[in-house]
Amino acid sequence: MRRIFDYKTLIPRWIAVLLAVPFIILPLFTTNLATLSMIILSGIWAIAAMGFTLILRTGQFSLGQAAFMAIGGYTSAILTVKLGWPFWPSFLLAGVVAGIIAMVIGSVVLRVGGVYFSIITLALGEVIRIVAMQWEPVTRGSRGLITGPPDPIPLGVFEINFAVSAVPYYYFMIVLVAVTGVIFWQIGRSRLGGTFFSIAANPILAEHQGIHLMKYRVIAFTIAGVFTGFAGSYYAHFLSTMTPYMLGLWESIQIMIMSIVGGVSSLVGGPLAGALVLYALGIYLSRLPVYGIQQLLFGAAVVAVLLFMPKGTGLVDLWDKFWRKVFREPEFYEIPSVE
Amino acid sequence: MPPAGIWIDGLIQSCIYMTMAFGMVLVFSILGILNWTHGQFYMLGAFVVYYAFTAVGIPFPVAMLIAGVVVGGLGMLVEKLIIERVNIPSAQGALYVTVATMALIFFFEGAASMLFGMQEKGLAMVFPGVLDLGSLSVSYQKIAVIIFTLIIMTAMYIMLNRTKVGLAIRAAAQEPDAARLYGISVKRTSLLVMGIGCALAAMAGSIMAPVYAINPFIGRIPMIMSLLAIIIGGLGSLTGAIVGGIILGFVNSVVAYRLSYFSEVVLFAFVIVLLLVRPQGLFGTPLK
Numbered sequence: 128m129r130r131i132f133d134y135k136t137l138i139p140r141w142i143a144v145l146l147a148v149p150f151i152i153l154p155l156f157t158t159n160l161a162t163l164s165m166i167i168l169s170g171i172w173a174i175a176a177m178g179f180t181l182i183l184r185t186g187q188f189s190l191g192q193a194a195f196m197a198i199g200g201y202t203s204a205i206l207t208v209k210l211g212w213p214f215w216p217s218f219l220l221a222g223v224v225a226g227i228i229a230m231v232i233g234s235v236v237l238r239v240g241g242v243y244f245s246i247i248t249l250a251l252g253e254v255i256r257i258v259a260m261q262w263e264p265v266t267r268g269s270r271g272l273i274t275g276p277p278d279p280i281p282l283g284v285f286e287i288n289f290a291v292s293a294v295p296y297y298y299f300m301i302v303l304v305a306v307t308g309v310i311f312w313q314i315g316r317s318r319l320g321g322t323f324f325s326i327a328a329n330p331i332l333a334e335h336q337g338i339h340l341m342k343y344r345v346i347a348f349t350i351a352g353v354f355t356g357f358a359g360s361y362y363a364h365f366l367s368t369m370t371p372y373m374l375g376l377w378e379s380i381q382i383m384i385m386s387i388v389g390g391v392s393s394l395v396g397g398p399l400a401g402a403l404v405l406y407a408l409g410i411y412l413s414r415l416p417v418y419g420i421q422q423l424l425f426g427a428a429v430v431a432v433l434l435f436m437p438k439g440t441g442l443v444d445l446w447d448k449f450w451r452k453v454f455r456e457p458e459f460y461e462i463p464s465v466e
Numbered sequence: 467m468p469p470a471g472i473w474i475d476g477l478i479q480s481c482i483y484m485t486m487a488f489g490m491v492l493v494f495s496i497l498g499i500l501n502w503t504h505g506q507f508y509m510l511g512a513f514v515v516y517y518a519f520t521a522v523g524i525p526f527p528v529a530m531l532i533a534g535v536v537v538g539g540l541g542m543l544v545e546k547l548i549i550e551r552v553n554i555p556s557a558q559g560a561l562y563v564t565v566a567t568m569a570l571i572f573f574f575e576g577a578a579s580m581l582f583g584m585q586e587k588g589l590a591m592v593f594p595g596v597l598d599l600g601s602l603s604v605s606y607q608k609i610a611v612i613i614f615t616l617i618i619m620t621a622m623y624i625m626l627n628r629t630k631v632g633l634a635i636r637a638a639a640q641e642p643d644a645a646r647l648y649g650i651s652v653k654r655t656s657l658l659v660m661g662i663g664c665a666l667a668a669m670a671g672s673i674m675a676p677v678y679a680i681n682p683f684i685g686r687i688p689m690i691m692s693l694l695a696i697i698i699g700g701l702g703s704l705t706g707a708i709v710g711g712i713i714l715g716f717v718n719s720v721v722a723y724r725l726s727y728f729s730e731v732v733l734f735a736f737v738i739v740l741l742l743v744r745p746q747g748l749f750g751t752p753l754k
Contacts, residue, residue, distance in 0.1 A: 188561065236738070239745045242500060246697055247741060249690070250734035257730050376690070380568050387565045419579030419682070426573025433552050433566050 143396070143446075151301065154294045163293040167365060169406035170300040174307050174358040176386040176398035178351030181311060183391055184320070185347045186327035187240060191248030193378035194255045195352045196359030197371075199225045203360035204272040204369040205265060214277040218360050225356025226349050233348035237341060252376055259371040271370030274363050296365055303361065307354050308395040314350070315394040323347055381405075388432050390441025397443040404442060405429075468723040470602045473716070478608055478677070480715025481615035482508075482670045486692035487699070487707035488622065489666030495639040495702050496652075496659045499553065499560055502567040503544070504667050505689025506574035509682060511537050511668025512675040513582055516589050526592045526676075530614070533672040534665035541664025542657055544570065549660075550653075571685075578682035586679040593676075607676055614673050618666070619708070626704075635659055691718070694737050700750025709748060 150166065157163075175192050182189045199221040206217035236247050259266045266272065276289040277299075289295045314320050322343050325333045334340055363369040389401020408428060412421040432442065486504060493501050511533040518529035552566045553559040593606040626632035637645040638655045646652055670688070678684065695714045699706025717736070722729040740747070 188564070235742065239741050242701065243697065243741055243745060246693055247738055250694070250737060253690070254731050254734050257727055261727050380571070384565060384569060387561070417580060418584060419576040422572040422576030423580060424576070426569045426571070426576060429569035430548055430566055430573065433562055433569070434548065 147305075154297055158292060158294055160293050163297045164365075165407060165410050166403075167293070167296055167300045168362075169402045170304045171358045171362050171365070172382065172385055172406055173304060173399045173402035175355050175382045176389065176402050177307060177311050177395060178355040178358075179382050179386040180391055180394055180398055181314070181323070181347050181351045183386065184315075184323040184327055184394070185344045186330060187237065187344060187348070188242075188245045188383075189248045189348070189351075190245045190376070190379050190383065191252040192351070192355055192382045193374040193376070194248075194252035195225045195229060195355040196362060196378070197252075197255055197259065197374040198228055199356030199359030200363030200369045200374065201259060201266060201272075202356070204274045204363050207274060207364075208272050209265065214275075214364065218277070218357065218364075221360035222353045222356040225359065226353035229352025230345060230349040233345045233352075234341070237344045237348065249376060249379070252379055256371050256375050266371070269371055271368050271373075272363075274367050274369060276367065277364055300361070303357065304399070307357075308399070310354075311394045319343075319346070320394075384429055388429055388441055390443035392441070393443045396446070397441055400442045400446075468720055472719055472723045474604055474608060476716040476719035478611050478715070479719055480712040481611055482674055482688055482711075483691050483695045483714050484708050484711030485615060485618060485666050485670035485673075486688050487695040487711045488619070488704060489663035489670075490692055491696055491699075491702065491704055491707040492635075492659055492666075493663040494696075495704070496635065496656045497545075497549070497553075499549065499563045500567075500693070501549075501660075501663065502564065502689070503570040503574065504663070504692065505685030505687075506571055506578075507537050507541060507664045507667040507685070508671035508688050509578060509680075509685035510540070510574065511671030512680045512684065513578060514668065515672035515675045516587055516680055519589060519592070527614075530669055530672045533668045537668030538661040538665030542661040544664075545657055545660040575682050575685075582682065584681065586681045588679050589676045591676055611673050611677060614669075618669055622666075631658070694733070696747075697737055698740060698747060700747025703747070703749040706747055706749030 153166070154163070175196055178195075179189060179192050182192075202224045203214070203217040203221040206212040206220060207214055232251060236244060236251075239247065260269050262268070279289065280287040287295050289299075314323075322333075322338055325336070326338065326340055326343055330340060359374065362373075366373070385401035385405050386398050387401070388405060389399070390397035405425070405428075409421065409425055412424050415421065436442075436444070486508060490501060490504050493499070514533040514536050515526075515529045518524045518532050519526055524532065548566055548570070549563055552562045554562065591605070591607050593610045595606045597604045597606060597609065624632075626636060634645070634650045634655055635658070637648070638650055638652045642652050645655075671685075691714055692711065695710035696707055697710070698713055699708070699710030714733070717733060718729065721732055725732060
């Protein structure tokens with residue numbers, strides 16, 4: 128009985144689950160394409176930001192996450208358009224290919240840590256963009272590939288058809304985010320997550336405890352690569368196009384900003400909060416008639432969050448702070464530190 | 467062997483990357499952070515010189531100095547208002563500074579497109595005419611780029627090695643605690659260094675303003691290139707920044723002559739291999 132009234136763990140988590148309910152029933156009230164696609168795209172960015180946060184948990188700072196989205200997007204686009212595969216196997220293969228590439232690159236590049244790792248991943252993102260632009264026979268260069276919607280899923284009498292409206296995309300995005308979120312949440316709670324945390328907190332101590340740093344860094348990089356690949360594949364098929372300009376360094380920076388502004392103390396909540404708030408902010412700002420004011424206010428908002436939030440916390444920690452205010456608990460933040 | 471014009475182009479590119487990378491390393495050696503907004507200060511410098519030269523009619527060398535002072539002041543403002551407050555003393559400080567300066571990229575690009583408009587601006591040749599050397603001809607404009615860069619780098623050398631301010635900067639970079647004991651205000655020194663670094667970026671931008679077109683997004687590529695130059699030369703080494711800038715400028719133009727777009731792939735591959743073989747760069751002190 129006591130556990131049920133243990134408000135510190137129970138009430139915020141229950142209400143956190145309740146927060147998902149409006150998103151699940153949203154298509155009952157509106158099927159407006161603009162609203163749905165805003166949430167779908169912020170969900171995709173949230174998955175990429177989760178990958179970034181997971182890598183950050185091991186103390187590394189990747190600036191090439193959009194490149195893994197591009198790898199995933201191109202893999203499924205090439206498989207469906209050039210080879211005529213159906214969507215679902217190519218979607219799965221997109222994640223696998225992105226994961227394998229992440230593992231190969233990671234096992235070479237993670238040997239140099241810190242700011243060097245950031246700059247090498249940045250360079251790799253640019254290399255992938257240039258290859259996509261120049262490899263005309265396969266990627267059609269800067270004209271890009273035109274992808275189709277996912278194949279309909281037959282369900283007895285009726286079928287889920289992606290071609291007619293955005294609602295199936297919306298629900299598939301919710302499933303994708305939920306699955307990714309649960310997996311990342313479990314990773315964060317498990318022994319593996321604890322190991323990641325200890326590597327970031329004190330690499331030297333962790334190494335002396337017998338933890339193989341490289342192994343765990345590569346594992347984190349690979350897991351992030353797999354899910355970022357899924358996100359990229361879904362992104363390409365939702366926008367029904369894949370060009371080299373869609374995913375570059377500036378998108379990697381955007382993923383990083385979403386993750387940090389959302390808060391790095393939580394593997395799932397932080398990226399979700401950051402992606403939803405910042406992407407929605409970006410969309411609403413882009414409706415303003417003055418060109419350039421969007422970037423200006425976006426940058427100003429990010430700097431304001433960094434300046435005025437308590438140091439080392441993001442948007443997601445407001446949630447914690449709110450419940451601590453309600454129950455008059457002293458404030459205490461657990462911040463994963465970075466090498 | 468590429469024609470001589472390509473080599474001169476390489477020299478010109480070396481000049482900007484060198485000046486930019488020098489400023490970035492100077493900031494890094496005192497503040498311990500990479501200023502990702504450096505490319506946007508380059509862009510702002512080009513705009514300041516454009517308006518000072520065309521709208522007000524100030525002579526070009528004076529306009530360059532004005533650009534340096536204005537943008538240097540802006541850099542000091544950024545340091546005082548944002549970087550100093552975001553840079554918490556724990557290991558996370560560097561992370562938050564990185565994010566803040568990257569957000570400032572969007573801020574300054576948005577501000578520039580609002581203020582100055584999106585269309586490309588060209589500063590007509592400030593120094594018209596061409597120097598004819600028989601088989602080869604070089605415009606006076608390009609010669610001016612090289613001369614101005616030489617003047618700036620010499621001034622930096624004298625400032626760092628022959629004046630008291632330079633001594634304070636070098637001391638604060640080497641041993642901040644000892645420098646503090648000898649009465650050097652490290653805080654004020656880092657503010658000054660941030661101003662100098664941003665002024666260097668602005669001057670690089672204003673030197674190049676008559677050669678390339680100006681728009682709010684010209685800062686992106688020089689920023690990435692000067693980052694690579696720093697990595698080649700070694701993070702925290704001023705000599706390394708200069709040598710890295712020169713290597714990068716020549717590789718970028720001479721390899722591009724043969725391989726066009728794939729030259730960037732070659733460049734990045736070169737940097738990756740260099741980092742794996744020699745992680746501290748050419749002139750950096752060994753790690754650990």
